[in-house]
Amino acid sequence: MWRCGPRAQDGRVTDIITGPQMSLLEILALLGAVALVVARWLPPAARPPVTIAAGSVFLLSALVLGAVGIRWQLLPVLAGGLLVLPFAVSPLVRQRTGRRARRARWWLALPGSVACAGLAVTGPVAAWAFPVPVFPEPTGGFAVGTRVTQWTDPDRPETATPEPDDRRTVVVQLWYPAEPSPAGTPRARYLGRTEQEARTVADALASYSGLPGFLIDGVPEARTHAVADAPVARDGGRFPVVLFSPGLGGVRTQNTAWAEELASHGYVVAGLDHPYDSAAVVLADGRTIATEIASTGDDGEDDRRAAETTRIRAADLGFVLTQLGRLDRGELDGSLTGRLDTGRAAVTGHSLGGGAALQAARQDGRFAAVVDLDGYPRDPDRGPFRQPVLALTQELGPGTDERYIPRLTEVLGFSTATSYRLTVPGAAHLTFMDGPLYLPPVPSLVGSLGRGRSPRVVAATTLAFLDATLRQRPGDLAGALSAYGDLTIYRPGDGH
Template sequence: MWRRISSAEYGRVTEIITGLYMSPLEILALLGAVALVVARWLPPAARPRVTIAAAAVFVPSVILLSVAGIRWQLMPVLAGAAVALPFALSPLLRRPASRPAWRARWWLALPGSVACVGLIATGPVAAWAFPVPVFPEPSGDFAVGTRVVQWTDPLRPETFTADPDDRRTVVIQLWYPAQKGPTDAQRAQYLGRTEHEARTVSDALARGVGLPGFLVDGAPRAHTHSVFDAPVAGGGERFPVVLFSPGSGGVRTQNTAWAEELASHGYVVAALDHPYDSAAVVLADGRTISTEIASTGDPDKDDELAVDWTAVRAADLSFVLTQLDHLDRGEIADPLTGRLDTGRVAVTGHSMGGAAALQAARQDRRFDAVIDLDGYPHGPTSPSLHQPTLALTQAITPGTDPRYIPRLTEALKLSTATSYRLTIPGAAHLTFMDGPLYLPPVPSIVGSLGRTESPRVVAAATLAFLDAVLQDRPGDLAGVLPAYGNLSVYHPDNSR
């Protein structure tokens, strides 16, 4: 029986068949363009048929793509076809019998054909390097729902503004176990609630790293596996909670693949946007708050600033946990009321968010576990951590900050609970977020694990730790975690 496939399935089919991260229409346009160039070199009897067939494929494909929106990656394909088209069609035009059809001599046509093929080939290379991300299918038993909430802390002034009446506001995206819905349900937009928000965030992220926004325009085109406002999974069970803080200039959605995988296994993930720190935060009233933090170039000054920013993030995390507790008790109306187990909570983060998670755990004993995704521990190392902690780190190279591992090791050794540092071979700093799904697969940028393996390894190691420390599932972490990297174990007595 035939059924309509979802956008995520559609993208995955395209990836598996072609490996080029191009849609079927884009592939048809590509094949039509190549055929227009090749037709010039076919035997005379075959040229007209091939040219007409190529044009019949190419022109409608381009028209349909124009309606849907042509990606910049296809522009070289269109340029190559546009150059080849007049030369391919001119021999087919009717002329007086006394005038033979004009064809350029082969030694003139060959450089032009090579140039056209080179242009056309640039298209799939660009689509492969900067794709529309295809999110991995969550492997758990639950479908995944998502929703966005916004909360203001009446007790904390906004330190990034001069308005004395301005109070700290955070935007939170929740991913949660949901009931299985129809296979053709509309999947959530990546990077935002709407396409406009997604493009606002994508452009801000690109500016933050000095890239023109169009290079990563695949990200706001993507859809994930979660469904906005999907009904919460039945059964009445209560789900452990995982709070997440993104990296400096990062956004709440930057670890969507990771969050969806956790939610499919029975966790509620609450990821924060930190206004004036995150690249762009779109508030409920439509205002967009852009980042105001920036490096000064002075290492000592930057370290001082990072400590302050980390402290703000840590306070945000504790505030959100308080709000989630109110929500679970029904003091905030929400479909998740009564379904959150706020007695089993992990605090996590990537990069500076990992530092914030460590600080939040030191200050707030309601957090039962900590996961630091390649985050340098800014701020004081006291009081000691009392929660089991997992630190996932990238492969250590000569270019790694020499203070990083000693500082992280000090924090883990001082813990009163058993802690773990797992170094993942082939990982880079951006391996621990969604970056490998839509950035060029350059090892120095996203690591060498690949687009499929990067999210799988990070999520699997995370789940192994959370299942052990929050769900009391039997298993020897010291025996399980080495499957994903090089493990160091720090016991409360500081012995390994």
């Protein structure tokens, strides 16, 4: 194996600058609140008109927001404006009634003005830290469609329930190349088919992560670039397929930006919900299955459970590939009949899903390539497998599990094809999902690549690898990958 470091970033993916993502009404309320604070410090002749205008804008905006719904991020803005409003308006009222206007001395008014201004500023800061996610525009030549389906495996019992007749069911979301939709066509929701499903999943994700649900209450409002049930693209022939397993407690949509980018370049991506493992799975009959995964506090027992969960996920991935083959042959109803090239299939995953992807590839030779997004290998029966692997890892540091890289190196060395490990500088574990689009930009949490650049880097490296392995496109794959980080190449027979 050999290593090379990152190349210069000229001409590469650049970050997308995103603001606090406030609506016009919210901006007007903010400006009104700030202007009310500032009016106290203006010359006497300017105070009345500014106060009247600012108060009117603030009150009208607050009333309309109260009717249409107030985001929690705006509560400090409203609190600051309501606190300063009586003090700003009182001198005007006294003046109108002929009484002498009395104003507090500057050294008494200053702390209150600073406090109210601070509350007003907290609003856009909170909106910036916890925004409604805005997904990057896919760069490929295809529009993107999406649909959700549910499949039950008659040959596998559901081990998470005591019912002997219960069979393993998975919910699968497909992103695929589509015909362009007319302007104004509604885009698919991010976390679910309906608003209720999106909010159910968001609440479950927050609960699983230990976050108050209100912090990410804007995420269910997000819209993606895909159109639900859009017609499949007429051009492009048969598309390679990419199966995706999310992280522990994750959901099928957690890598939507990545999936849409791949689909726009001519791949069909199938993201899985794993019942009793994903944070929440909403079935076709409306039932919601919550995760039953929880830490026991015993590292050995947790590792054993993680290995069992990985085994079940690997079987789920193989089953879905079988179903996609049936869909292509017309044995299942769907618009993708005759358009899926399951002979060119990659298996991918994030975190625990990455470990499941590696295990699925070893067990199922139908998969032609593997992408492991910062996933720890847990397959107890490590042995040779033929598929090339791209393993993307976070920036390594003192907090990295000391077993991770040696274990990953060992597994990559079992591949009889050339494999790659790319350590991305500035990446954290959640860099490899949609988290940077809606979580606070704390480097230890989502890395330091930025909201726009994080999904672009993950998609660009994945596309380079898939184009080379599934489509056999010529080019310098090692050079393309090394532009994004510290690349280690594992060649068969190197003895690692």
